[in-house]
Amino acid sequence: MLNSEIKLDIEKYIESNYVPEKISAMRFYKLHSSADEFEFRKVSPVIEPVLASYDINDSDISFADDKSAIAEMLEKIDDNFAVTLLKLIDLKEMDDVECYKKANVSKQTWYKIMNEKDYKPSKNTVLAFAIALGLDLSETERLLSTVGYALSKSSKFDLIIKYFIEKGERDIFKINEALFEFDQACLGV
Numbered sequence: 001m002l003n004s005e006i007k008l009d010i011e012k013y014i015e016s017n018y019v020p021e022k023i024s025a026m027r028f029y030k031l032h033s034s035a036d037e038f039e040f041r042k043v044s045p046v047i048e049p050v051l052a053s054y055d056i057n058d059s060d061i062s063f064a065d066d067k068s069a070i071a072e073m074l075e076k077i078d079d080n081f082a083v084t085l086l087k088l089i090d091l092k093e094m095d096d097v098e099c100y101k102k103a104n105v106s107k108q109t110w111y112k113i114m115n116e117k118d119y120k121p122s123k124n125t126v127l128a129f130a131i132a133l134g135l136d137l138s139e140t141e142r143l144l145s146t147v148g149y150a151l152s153k154s155s156k157f158d159l160i161i162k163y164f165i166e167k168g169e170r171d172i173f174k175i176n177e178a179l180f181e182f183d184q185a186c187l188g189v
Contacts, residue, residue: 092133
């Protein structure tokens with residue numbers, strides 16, 4: 001059973017950081033208005049200066065010019081999740097088995113991460129490895145970004161994980177106990 005003091009502390013943390021999804025009546029109208037009434041610039045004035053710099057009807061747009069720029073960007077691409085994970089394991093002076101066991105991740109999932117080129121682990125799995133490796137918040141966010149994930153203030157699950165990372169708690173079973181207490185999915189298996 002989760003310590004009542006920790007539960008209260010987590011509840012306060014969620015309360016002060018949680019941003020629930022709410023759609024205002026005006027936004028609802030804008031999302032459901034007809035195409036004739038919908039004007040993008042009215043919905044998003046922040047983007048208006050950017051849109052103004054483009055002429056949508058410009059016929060001389062050439063994607064051939066962009067090929068070299070794209071190729072140049074791809075040469076500087078970051079490491080994928082598996083490579084980043086292996087580098088972190090080495091940095092933390094752990095061995096592979098120790099890491100995936102500490103993360104509460106199955107041998108099968110580990111095998112998929114290491115051997116299937118296009119395998120994309122779940123956010124829970126990535127976070128389990130971040131906890132097992134003792135990563136701080138910025139390192140955790142960097143690891144999440146290798147598979148296209150991020151921590152969000154609109155997710156209680158994410159806030160609970162963030163709470164424990166900020167507190168320096170690295171016991172995955174204590175974290176899972178708190179996640180369970182707040183009706184959230186557990187880390188690892």
